[in-house]
Amino acid sequence: MVTRLSGGLTPADGADPRTFPAIWNDTADVVEAQGTAVTGLQSDVTANGTAIAGLEADSIPTDVSSPVSGDSLVYDGSNWVNGPRSGNAIINGDFGVWQRGTSFSGPSAGYTADRWNDESSGGTLSITREAFSPGDIEAIGYGDAEYFLRTSRSGGNFVRLVQRIEDVRTFAGQQVTLSFWARVGSGTATNTIRLNQEFGSGGSSSVSGTFPDITLTTDWQRFVQTITLSSVAGKTIGSGSHLDLQVIRQIDAVGHDIDLWGVQLEAGPVATPFRLAGGGSKAAELALCQRYYYKVTTDAAFRYIGTGFYESSSSMLIYHHFPVTMRIVPTLEATSGTNYYRLRPADYVDSISSTGTTLNAGGFFNNTQASGTPGNAGRFTTESSSASVAWRAEL
């Protein structure tokens, strides 16, 4: 039987190729390529019908297991191995989306950059968005990198930065590879990464996935770690189940600045070049983030939120659609204070509550201060720079 390869073949100039389309056929005894020289194949090979001589078994080592139709091979620097079967499971791995702001503080900052939750404890913490310098970008090797996350702490108990990946079945029973770039401001710091399987409300007890410890230094380095996650067979999966990636998890780093960029979690044993979860598009990455959190306002006064109207003489209603379908029917987070909001040209109100919320749309109302003519409409705006309105559907 003849198996033909096409496209993406090993370059004739010997340069390391990044991908190689694999064709798996246990019954193949001859492999043909069309128009391009093939090197390093471990069977009888012909190109355009002519046998290629001089090939030796193992001229390119392979370490490939359990291939399935559609697999690709990737070169890991010394071997051809199974390529990833998924993209990057980490949303906002390049820290490009910061809907909640760009500077946070506290013993524990909570959600910071989109999808990234700080669960640190004690002491004084700050988490900030930092711009790459040209030298940093050269060290990273990605020209379109813009920002990285910096966590700084003095005192306290531990530092922990987490991303929750929806659905505990993700990568269950599979080998996964985590990669990221990191450095510390001075000295070194030990990072003890975890990838825990959390089975949600009413579900089985969590299962801890432990990576080997790594040591961060003052130089940007790409760290790559591979583990195999436990199977979820026989487990009970409750609502809100997820993988809990604790990418920064340190107890000896109190007092350090830690910089982080390019977090990627993918199936298989190899770290492929960093790629956003949305496939590379910044717009797609924002949309992925908005599935979990959507900031309506920009923390500024006199910003238009939507069109509202008086449903009765004592209640106003503002309704709007979300930019993407949210993960769950969301919670409205709205700051409150004297005259924070206004249904122009008249009423000021201090606070708003949600109503009629679905996965795709939601309403705000006030029925404690509103006073107007039923049916009259107007622009609903923020009237304070502290006014903030957002929808939250985080795990």
Next chain:
Amino acid sequence: MRQYEVIEFGESVTIAYEENGVRLSFPDNPSNPDYAEYLRYTAWVEAGNDPEQFWVAEGNEPTQLEQP
């Protein structure tokens, strides 16, 4: 201690509370984790427990209080 409000507006039921100058409001939808927490809280109180103890009881404590 968190003070929940239950508000009926039109055909919708909204549960709301204020914390640190932020008003949080959510529907009575089982998929919403804030509503699930509200149900656990009300069950806790209806069982005769001290409402303030709900937030430090096992399973309800904030995750950031755990040791790594």
